[in-house]
Amino acid sequence: MCGIVGYVGKSQAPAALLQGLRRLEYRGYDSAGIATLNGGGIEVRKAVGRIAELERLVSDEPIHGHLGICHTRWATHGAVTQANAHPHFDRSGHLALVHNGVVENYLELRAELEAEGHIFTSQTDTEVLAHLIGREFDRLGVRSRDALVEALRHALGRVIGTYGIAMIHQDVPGALVGARRGSPLVVGIGREENLLASDAAAMISHTRDVVFLKDYEIVALDAEGFQISTLQGDGVGYEISQVEFSDKDVSKGDYPHYMLKEIFEQPKTVRDAMRGRLDREQGTAKLGGLEMSNAEIRDVERVVIAGCGTALHAGMVGEYMIESLAHIPVECEFASEFRYRNLPLPKDTLVFVISQSGETADTLAALRESQRKGHRTLGICNTVGSTIARESDGGVYMHAGPEIGVAATKSFTSQLVVESLIALLLGRITHLSHGEGLTILRELEALPDKVARCLELNEHVATIARKYAQSDVMLFMGRQFNYPVALEGALKLKETSYIAASAHPSAELKHGVIALVDEKTPSVFIAPRDAVFEKNLSNIEEVKARKGPVIAVGTEGDERLAQVADDVILVPEAPDFLTPILTVIPLQLLAYHIAVERGCDVDKPRNLAKSVTVE
Ligand code: G6P
Numbered sequence: 228m229c230g231i232v233g234y235v236g237k238s239q240a241p242a243a244l245l246q247g248l249r250r251l252e253y254r255g256y257d258s259a260g261i262a263t264l265n266g267g268g269i270e271v272r273k274a275v276g277r278i279a280e281l282e283r284l285v286s287d288e289p290i291h292g293h294l295g296i297c298h299t300r301w302a303t304h305g306a307v308t309q310a311n312a313h314p315h316f317d318r319s320g321h322l323a324l325v326h327n328g329v330v331e332n333y334l335e336l337r338a339e340l341e342a343e344g345h346i347f348t349s350q351t352d353t354e355v356l357a358h359l360i361g362r363e364f365d366r367l368g369v370r371s372r373d374a375l376v377e378a379l380r381h382a383l384g385r386v387i388g389t390y391g392i393a394m395i396h397q398d399v400p401g402a403l404v405g406a407r408r409g410s411p412l413v414v415g416i417g418r419e420e421n422l423l424a425s426d427a428a429a430m431i432s433h434t435r436d437v438v439f440l441k442d443y444e445i446v447a448l449d450a451e452g453f454q455i456s457t458l459q460g461d462g463v464g465y466e467i468s469q470v471e472f473s474d475k476d477v478s479k480g481d482y483p484h485y486m487l488k489e490i491f492e493q494p495k496t497v498r499d500a501m502r503g504r505l506d507r508e509q510g511t512a513k514l515g516g517l518e519m520s521n522a523e524i525r526d527v528e529r530v531v532i533a534g535c536g537t538a539l540h541a542g543m544v545g546e547y548m549i550e551s552l553a554h555i556p557v558e559c560e561f562a563s564e565f566r567y568r569n570l571p572l573p574k575d576t577l578v579f580v581i582s583q584s585g586e587t588a589d590t591l592a593a594l595r596e597s598q599r600k601g602h603r604t605l606g607i608c609n610t611v612g613s614t615i616a617r618e619s620d621g622g623v624y625m626h627a628g629p630e631i632g633v634a635a636t637k638s639f640t641s642q643l644v645v646e647s648l649i650a651l652l653l654g655r656i657t658h659l660s661h662g663e664g665l666t667i668l669r670e671l672e673a674l675p676d677k678v679a680r681c682l683e684l685n686e687h688v689a690t691i692a693r694k695y696a697q698s699d700v701m702l703f704m705g706r707q708f709n710y711p712v713a714l715e716g717a718l719k720l721k722e723t724s725y726i727a728a729s730a731h732p733s734a735e736l737k738h739g740v741i742a743l744v745d746e747k748t749p750s751v752f753i754a755p756r757d758a759v760f761e762k763n764l765s766n767i768e769e770v771k772a773r774k775g776p777v778i779a780v781g782t783e784g785d786e787r788l789a790q791v792a793d794d795v796i797l798v799p800e801a802p803d804f805l806t807p808i809l810t811v812i813p814l815q816l817l818a819y820h821i822a823v824e825r826g827c828d829v830d831k832p833r834n835l836a837k838s839v840t841v842e
Contacts, residue, residue, distance in 0.1 A: 229254055229255045229298065229299065229300055229301050229313075229326070229327035229328075229391075229410075229425070229836075229840075230248060230251025230252065230253075230254035230255060230298065230299040230327070230424070230425045230426065230429070231251075231296065231297070231298050231313075231325045231326070231327055231391060231392075231393050231412075231423075231424060231425050232244050232247035232248050232251065232296070232297050232298075232393070232422065232423070232424045232425075232429045232430075233295070233296045233297075233325075233393035233395075233403045233405060233422060233423035233424070233448070234247070234294070234295055234296075234403070234420070234421075234422050234423075235293065235294045235401065235402070235403040235420065235421055235422075235448055235449055235450050236293060236417060236419055236420020236421060236422075236450045237293065237419045237420055237450065238293070238420060239291060239292070239293070240263045240291075240292050240293055240294055240295035241261060241263055241285055241289070241290055241291065241292070241295065243420075243422070243432075243433065244261055244263075244295050244296070244297040245261065245278070245281070245282055245285065245297065246432060247297075247422070247424055247429035247430055247432075248261075248278050248281075248297050248298075248299055248429070249278055250426070250428040250429045250431075250477055250631075251299055251424065251425055251426055251428065251429050252277070252278050252299055252831065253631050253632075253633055253830075253831070253836070253837040253838070254299060254301065254327075254425060254426070254836055254837060254838055255299050255300050255301025255302075255836045256277050256278065256299055256300075256301070256831050256836075257275070257276070257300050257301060257302050257307040258273065258274065258275045258276065258299075258300045258302075258307055258308070258309065258311070258312035259273070259274060259276075259277070259278045259280070259281040259297070259298060259299045259300065259312065260272065260273035260274070260281065260297060260298050260300075260312045260313050260314050260325075261273075261281060261285065261290065261295060261296070261297035261298075261314070262295055262296055262297070262314040262323040262395065263290050263291060263292030263294065263295035264292045264293075264294045264295065264395055264397055264400055265290065265291045265292040266292075267397070268397055269316075269320075269321070269323050269395065269397050270290040270291070270292070271290075271314060271316075271323065272284050272285050272288060272290060273309050273312040273313075273314075274309065274312070275307060275308065275309050275312065277831070278299055281297075293401075293450070294395055294400065294401060294402075294403060295395065296314055296323060296324070296325045296393045296394065296395055296403070297314075297325065298312070298313035298314060298325035298326075298327075300312055300313060301836040303329055303352075304329070304333070304350060304351050304352045304353075305349055305350030305351045306350070308349075310348055310349045310350075311349045311350060311351050313325040313326060313351075313353055315349060315351060315353045315354040315356075315357040316354075316357055316361075317357045317358050317360065317361020317362070317364075318345050318346075318358055318361055318362070318365075319361055319365065321361070321396055321397040321398055322357060322360060322361045322364065322394060322395070322396045322397075323357070323394060323395055323396075324353065324356060324357040324360065324392060324393070324394040325353075325392070325393050325394070326352075326353040326356055326390055326391070326392050327390070327391040327392075327410040327425055327840065328388060328389035328390040328391055328408070328409055328410040328840065329352060329388045329389055329842075330352035330353070330355060330356055330386055330387070330388040330390070331387045331388040332385075332386070332387040332388065333352035333355045333356075333388075336355050336359055336385065336386075337355045340355065340358050340359065340362065343362075345358050345362075352388070356382070356386065356390070356392070357394075359382040359385060359386075360378050360379050360382040360394065361378075362382075363377075363378035363379075363381040363382045364378035364396065366378075370398040370399060371399065372399050372402040372404070372447055372449070373447075374399075375394075375396055375399050375402060375404050375447070376404055376445055376447050376456070377460075379392075379394070379404060379406055379445060380445060380458060380460060383406060383408075383445075383458055384458070388408075388409075389408055389409030389410050389588070389840065390406060390407065390408050390409065390410055391405070391406075391407045391409075391410030391411060391412040391425055391840075392404075392405055392406045392407070392412075393405045393412075393423050401449045401450065402447060402448070402449055403421070403423060403447075403448045403449070404445070404446070404447050404448075405423045405440070405445070405446045405448075406444065406445045406446070406458075407440045407441070407442060407443075407444060408442045408443055409442060409588065409591075409840065410425070410586075410840045411425050411426065411439075411440075411586050411613065411614060411840070412424070412425060412440045412446075413425070413426065413427050413430075413437050413438065413439055413440065413612075414437060414438040414440065414446055414448065414453055414455075414465075415427070415429075415430035415433060415434045415436070415437050416434055416436040416437065416438065416453075416467065417430075417433045417434040417436075418434075419450050419451070420433060420450055421448040421449070421450065421452070421453055422434070422448075423446065423448060426610075426838075427470045427612075428472075428477050428629055428631075431470055431472065431473065431474060431477065432474055435469050435470045436467050436468075436469060436470075437467070437468055437469075437470055437612070438453075438455070438465045438466065438467055438468070439468065439612040439613075439617065440455065441617075442614075443457055443458040444456070444457060444458075444463065445457070445458065468611070468612050470611075471611060472628055472629050476628050476629050477629050477631060483823075484632065484819070484823075484829045484830050485631040485632035485830045486632035486634055486636060486723070486815075486819050486829050486830055487819055487829075488632075489630055489631070489632050489636045489637045490636045490637070490682070490812065490815050490816060490819065491682055492627075492628070492637050493636070493637050493640050493678045493682070493812065494675045494676070494678045494679040494682070495675070496625075496626070496627040496628065496637045496640065496641050497640055497641065497644055497674050497675050497678050497808065498674075498675040499626040499627065499628075499641075500625055500626055500627065500640075500641040500644035500645055500648075501644055501648060501671055501672075501674075502626070504648055505668050505671065505672065506668075507665065507668060509655070509661070509664070510655065510660075510661040510662070510663075510664025510665040510668065511651060511652055511655040511664050512648035512649070512651045512652040512655075514623050514648060514649065514652055516621055516622050516623050516624070517605055517621045517622070517623065517649075517652075518620060518621035519603070519621065521656055523603075524652070524653060524656050525656055525657075526575045527555060527575055527576075527577045527653070528555070528556075528573045528574075528575040528576065529555065529556050529557070529558070529572060529573050529575070529576045529577070530549055530555055530556070530557040530558070530576070530577050530578075530579065531557070531558050531559075531560060531565070531570070531572065531576055531577070531578045531579070531597070531602075532545050532546060532557060532558070532559045532560070532578075532579045532580075532581065533559075533560045533561070533562040533565045533578065533579070533580050533581070533590060533593040533594075533597075534559075534562055534580060534581035534582060534587075534590055535561065535562050535563065535582075535587050535589055535590055535839065536635065536718065536839075537583070537635035537638065537639050537642075537715060537718065538581040538582050538583060538587075538590070538635075538638075538642060539559070539561060539562070539581075540639065540711045540712075540714050540715040540718065541581055541639055541642035541643055541646065541711070542559040542560075542579070542581050542642075542646075543559045543710070543711035543714070544643055544646065544708060544711045544712070544807045545557070545559065545579070545581075545642075545643075545646035545649070545650070546558070546559040547707060547708050547711075547804065548646050548647055548649075548650040548708075548804050549646070549649065549650045549653060551650075551803075551804055552647075552650040552651060552653070552654035552659065552667075552804065553650055553653035553654040553656075553657050553658075553659075554654075554657055554658060555653060555657065558570070560593070561589075562580065562587070562589040562590040562592070562593040563589040563593075563842070565593045565596070566589060566592040566593045566596050572600070572602065576602050577602070577603055577605065578593075578594070578597040578602045578603065578604045578605070579604075579605050579606075579607060579649075580593055580594045580597075580604060580605075580606050580607070580615055580619065581606075581607040581608075581642055582606070582607070582608055582609075582613075582615050583608070583609045583610070583625070583627075583630055583635055583638035583642075584608075584609070584610050584613060584837065584838040585606065585608035585609070585610040585613020585614060585615040585616045586610070586613050586614055586615065586838050586840050587615075587838065587839050587840070588839060588840050588842050589839075589842060590615060591614055591615055591618070592842075594606065594615055594618060594619060595618070598618075598620075603620050603621075604618075604619045604620050605619055605620065605621050605622045605623070606618075606619030606621075606622035606623075607622060607623050607625065607642060607645050607646070608622060608624060608625065609624065609625040609626075609627050609630065609638050609641065611624060623645050623648070623649070625638060625641035625642060625644075625645055626641070627641040630837075631830070631837075632829070632830050633722070633830060633831055633832055633835050633836065633837045634719055634722045634723050634818070634829070634832065635837075636719075636815045639715060639811060640678070640808050640811065640812075643807055643808050644671070644674070644808065647667075647671065647804065647805060647808075648671075650804070651664060651667050651668075651671075654667075667802075670801060670802050670805055671805070673801075674801070674805065674808055674809075677798070677799040677801060677809055678808065678809065678812065680798070680799050681798050681799070681809050681812035681813065682812065682816075684796055684797075684798070684812075684813055684816070685816055687796065688796060688813050688816040688817050688820060689816070689820040691778060691794045691796070691817065692816075692817050692819075692820030692821045692823075692824055693820070693824055694794070695749045695776070695778070695821065696724075696820075696821045696824035696825055697825075698726060698747065698748065698749055699726065699727065699747070699748075700726065700727045700728070700729075700743060700747075700748050701717070701720060701726055701727075701728045701748070701749050701750070701751065702728070702729060702730075702731070702740060702743060702744070702748060702749070702750040702751070702775075703716045703717040703720075703728060703729070703730040703731070703750075703751045703753070703814075704730070704731055704732070704733040704736060704750060704751070704752050704753070704763075704766060705730075705732070705733060705752070705753035705754070705763075705810075706732055706733045706734065706759040706762060706763055707757070707758070707759055707803070708757070708803055708804055708806055708807050709753040709754075709755065709757075709806060709807060709810055710730075710731075710732045710733075711807065712753050712807045712810050712811050712814065713730040713731065713732075713751070713753055714730040715811055715814065716728075716730065716751060716753070716811065716814030716815075716817070716818070717729055717730035718730075719814060719815055719817075719818035719819075720814075720817070720818040720821065722818070722832050722835060723818045723819065723821070723822035723827055723829050723832055724818060724821045724822040724825050724827055725825075725827065725832075725833070726821070733752065733754075733759075733762065733763050733766040734762065734766065736766050736769060736770070737769070741769065741770070741773065744770050744773045744774075744775035745773070745774065745775065746774045746775070746776070748775055748776075749775070749776040749777070749778060750767075750770045750775050750776070750777050750778070751777075751778045751779075751780070751814070751817070752766065752767050752770075752777060752778070752779045752780070752792070753780045753810045753814070754767065754779050754780065754781050754788065755780070755781055755782045755798065755800075755801075755803075755806040755809075755810055756781065756782040756785055756800065757803040757806060758803055764787060764788075764791065767779060767788075767791045767792060768791055771791055771792075776793045776794075777791065777792040777793050777794075778792065778793065778794045778795075778796070778817075779791075779792035779794070779795050779796070780796045780797075780798065780810050780813050780814065781795060781796070781797050781798075782797060782798065782799075782800050782806075783797045783798065783799050783800060784797070784800070785797060796813045798810055798812070798813065
């Protein structure tokens with residue numbers, strides 16, 4: 228949520244900053260701003276709207292300098308206006324700051340500063356932060372980088388809330404200073420240049436060597452190097468990590484949208500999620516990152532899975548997978564509820580948190596709450612080095628590569644693959660035979676080709692999408708493994724097309740939802756040939772009897788669906804627990820094509836941000 232980039236070095240800062248900012252647009256896109264230090268003073272440009280608006284402004288009214296900061300905003304405090312866009316300044320106008328996070332006690336701090344005569348020009352919590360740090364700096368009376376760090380340290384001691392900060396001061400030329408608590412911040416180590424950003428993607432044109440800052444750390448950078456210290460003032464060491472992805476991975480290539488590109492990457496990402504993890508000899512999965520012995524896994528009495536949005540839906544499929552393959556009771560929870568709920572859990576409970584970004588505030592809080600209660604926590608994340616990945620006791624990376632489209636697609640199927648590997652591993656320890664394990668491995672290996680076959684349905688799905696694109700309401704129904712897929716299909720449609728879509732277990736239809744059915748309300752049934760296929764067929768009949776149009780996602784070779792449904796999309800056959808990895812793909816395509824048809828901004832839906840780092 229909100230993207231920040233800072234640059235100090237030999238090149239012109241505006242070009243490096245804007246290039247980095249474009250890579251962070253997925254984090255928020257209601258307004259953007261940039262400030263650079265040019266000779267004597269700070270120059271600033273701000274624009275409401277997408278980053279393209281800011282680029283236009285900077286091209287019309289250029290700014291210069293070798294040091295600067297910039298920001299793309301997802302509004303929390305204060306409306307979307309130019310005045311509320313970052314960077315914000317302190318009272319002297321010499322300190323410029325960008326911020327990601329929420330200062331919870333900003334009203335109290337603002338009142339204190341106003342009583343001292345500070346005048347604010349925005350409604351944001353960030354401007355309060357800038358004034359607070361500026362006041363501390365002015366009180367110190369020394370104009371040095373160390374003094375700027377000291378002032379930041381004093382000011383942050385007063386702050387309740389979360390922050391990822393980057394700031395510059397015109398009296399300390401050449402210094403870029405940042406701090407983090409709860410919002411990600413990464414240092415990029417270049418040659419005669421250094422960067423600071425919310426995400427490594429912002430700096431890969433400059434460097435692949437990065438340092439992930441930890442909470443309560445402050446960093447001071449110049450063109451030659453950087454120092455990290457704690458909020459208490461102690462110097463700390465750091466580990467340099469290499470970013471695995473390249474410029475190409477974060478570009479759209481020939482695709483019109485990231486969402487479509489990422490949907491089409493799934494044969495590869497599904498393969499990558501299982502690469503090196505299939506142990507044919509033992510008929511099981513190898514997941515070294517779990518850091519658990521077989522004896523420890525044997526003792527697991529219960530599993531809890533927590534996540535938000537798409538990751539939550541993946542967790543719900545994981546619940547069915549682990550219960551059916553490993554016979555261990557599983558509870559899947561909204562991370563936001565779990566963190567405040569006092570769920571009684573047995574001693575040997577294993578907690579999985581799922582998060583593509585590894586930064587979602589509620590998921591991180593669920594992880595920390597589980598750790599506080601003494602449970603072992605495992606993270607299923609995509610972003611290497613993310614907070615959740617670092618703070619979990621162990622985990623499994625998805626290896627899906629950067630996901631830029633705000634609507635999650637490839638990360639969902641990667642999460643499902645990882646969960647099926649976990650279910651297999653647990654199952655092989657509890658009761659599955661070697662032969663059963665081998666059969667599951669063969670089915671997993673067959674998946675990438677089947678995913679590719681699902682993508683061949685693209686044109687067919689686009690045709691169906693055109694037919695239903697003007698609907699006001701759509702219903703999604705599925706049972707068992709495919710009930711969470713119904714939820715995910717509805718979420719994709721809501722996010723990208725703003726159609727009111729709701730998802731339900733098919734059997735719930737009769738308990739209220741059926742009242743919504745009429746000629747203008749299409750129902751999407753996810754009905755592969757599985758243990759509950761016949762039951763789904765009956766539910767489709769119930770909708771048809773009330774003249775509701777039906778789109779059915781079924782299994783290749785099935786003829787019965789075509790007799791009852793108006794439109795049929797058939798995916799390859801798979802064991803019940805793997806069907807979600809295939810059935811979700813037409814639903815992703817359906818949401819994509821409907822959104823395009825309705826003229827929606829597919830990659831940047833209104834009001835959303837990809838990484839939600841506030842509660
Ligand atoms: C946001 C995104 C969703 C995503 C959810 C969880 O709401 O818009 O697409 O599923 O956050 O994100 P995570 O990074 O934790 O998987």
